[in-house]
Amino acid sequence: MTSAPTAAQQEFERPFTTVDIVLLTLVDGELHVALPVRDKEPFSGRPALVGGFVHAEEDRDLEDAAARILRQKAGIRDIYVEQLATFGSVNRDPRGWSVGVAYLALVPHAVLEASRVDLNLIPVDKVPPLPFDHDRILATAVYRLRGKGAYSTLPVHLLSKVFTLGEMHSVYEQVMGTEIDQSSFRRKVLDLGIVEEIGEMKTAASKRPAKQFRLKGTRPEDSTFDRSLV
Amino acid sequence: MTSAPTAAQQEFERPFTTVDIVLLTLVDGELHVALPVRDKEPFSGRPALVGGFVHAEEDRDLEDAAARILRQKAGIRDIYVEQLATFGSVNRDPRGWSVGVAYLALVPHAVLEASRVDLNLIPVDKVPPLPFDHDRILATAVYRLRGKGAYSTLPVHLLSKVFTLGEMHSVYEQVMGTEIDQSSFRRKVLDLGIVEEIGEMKTAASKRPAKQFRLKGTRPEDSTFDRSLV
DNA sequence: ACAAAAGTGTTAATCGTACACCCATGC
DNA sequence: GCATGGGTGTACGATTAACACTTTTGT
Numbered sequence A, B: 001m002t003s004a005p006t007a008a009q010q011e012f013e014r015p016f017t018t019v020d021i022v023l024l025t026l027v028d029g030e031l032h033v034a035l036p037v038r039d040k041e042p043f044s045g046r047p048a049l050v051g052g053f054v055h056a057e058e059d060r061d062l063e064d065a066a067a068r069i070l071r072q073k074a075g076i077r078d079i080y081v082e083q084l085a086t087f088g089s090v091n092r093d094p095r096g097w098s099v100g101v102a103y104l105a106l107v108p109h110a111v112l113e114a115s116r117v118d119l120n121l122i123p124v125d126k127v128p129p130l131p132f133d134h135d136r137i138l139a140t141a142v143y144r145l146r147g148k149g150a151y152s153t154l155p156v157h158l159l160s161k162v163f164t165l166g167e168m169h170s171v172y173e174q175v176m177g178t179e180i181d182q183s184s185f186r187r188k189v190l191d192l193g194i195v196e197e198i199g200e201m202k203t204a205a206s207k208r209p210a211k212q213f214r215l216k217g218t219r220p221e222d223s224t225f226d227r228s229l230v
Numbered sequence C: 001a002c003a004a005a006a007g008t009g010t011t012a013a014t015c016g017t018a019c020a021c022c023c024a025t026g027c
Numbered sequence D: 001g002c003a004t005g006g007g008t009g010t011a012c013g014a015t016t017a018a019c020a021c022t023t024t025t026g027t
Helices: A006-010 A062-074 A108-115 A134-149 A153-160 A164-174 A184-193 B007-009 B064-073 B111-115 B134-149 B154-157 B165-176 B182-192
Strands: A016-027 A030-034 A051-052 A079-088 A097-105 A121-123 A194-202 A213-216 B016-027 B030-034 B050-053 B080-089 B098-106 B121-123 B195-202 B210-217
Touching: A006 B050, A006 B195, A016 A062, A016 A079, A016 A108, A016 A121, A016 A134, A016 A153, A030 A134, A030 A164, A051 A062, A062 A079, A062 A097, A062 B080, A079 A134, A079 B064, A079 B080, A097 A134, A097 A153, A134 A153, A134 A164, A153 A164, A164 A184, A164 A213, A184 B064, B016 B080, B016 B111, B016 B121, B016 B134, B016 B154, B030 B134, B030 B165, B050 B064, B064 B080, B064 B098, B080 B134, B098 B134, B098 B154, B134 B154, B134 B165, B165 B182, B165 B210
Parallel strands: A016 A097, B016 B098
Antiparallel strands: A016 A030, A016 A051, A030 A121, A079 A097, A194 A213, B016 B030, B016 B050, B030 B121, B080 B098, B195 B210
16 A cells, blocks of 8 residues: 555455566477576575566566566566466465466577576476476466467467568477478468568578568467467 | 565565456346445445455465455355456555456356345446456456357356256357357257256246256366357 | 478368258247 | 247358478578
């Protein structure tokens, strides 16, 4: 409360609020999660999700808090972040009743390499038991990515802003864990109009150069469609 | 913190935590939201979402808190509830930095009528401006219901446990706001196996008696499928 | 010239919609 | 017997998956 405490508020002990971020990236075709080693109690020395307290004096809202925490604890900014779910209970944190607002963050691997912070990337299927309820949060994140993946542009955020259809195709295969017919994928992506050709640049790789694309206008960052891409 | 406060916690002012519930029901074919009149400051006398503080001493987790609030403030229990999203900012509540965990609750109208509480049901498209950020929360809830509706059993929870395919058909039409071919709807529902015939009871209405159904085993309350029912 | 990835085209099966039709009951 | 909602069947068009084929580059 800012100035005028009311009866209702004073009566109750306030839970404390954290933001917990599942930061995912793709390291040569495999989904990894950032699990930096904790340097404070509780669970000091153990890997855990990127997280921190909401700073009431500093953060204007939860998204601000998430962005700040990503900056301060992971050294990255301007990446894709969406709210996942909120976990609150008396025993998820040994310090007492806490509310953890969980976020899903997707980032191209290159961005993480540019950051100086050691994020301790671990393949999502080789993660050791985590402190707090972070196992559950991680599971929720992966479930969301897989579930929403086929019907949205979510997986694209694992790529850099500019990409080829080949790269996009491959990311969807990796995220969804299935083979996807190249031809069908291509056609769907193209006539759903979720992507736009950028210049006619080409990749300077080894074989035939590919056209470059970027996500279409839909700034709201998300975009869901009714056809499945897998 | 229960016993041993650490440095990190004491430094920060804690936001307070509320649970805000969008309680929806169908009153003769129209979606209504429960907006009981507030009897406390702030915004005393104005209709607002059903809500309350998390009671750290009493609630074991957020779902507990939501259930308790529904019992105490709406006089109902054992209804369908799912977490919607969490809204937290310095200015959503005049009392200061607050975190509101929003829930979507669906209930058959009959259950509300059994409750003694005056819930002030208002058609969702005729809702006056609400206090706090309740307008936004309500919009999110309706958006979720419409968006998820066609691909899940969500709308079914607006019906009593036992229902006919005709009733189900009609609820989906009302929620989604479209006409749905009766024959196709029927076939999809049936061979998706999301529903099971109960006895061979029949309705004692006016015309030809209909078979009665209930949601199939999938207790986890939810259940999503990949085909659209609309 | 060959490998490898980009990109195009065609076909057969599947799915969904629309519509026509029959059934059981109350009045 | 007729109006009304319950319930079934079918046919046509749209969508998809599967696969074959062509193009363009680096080596």
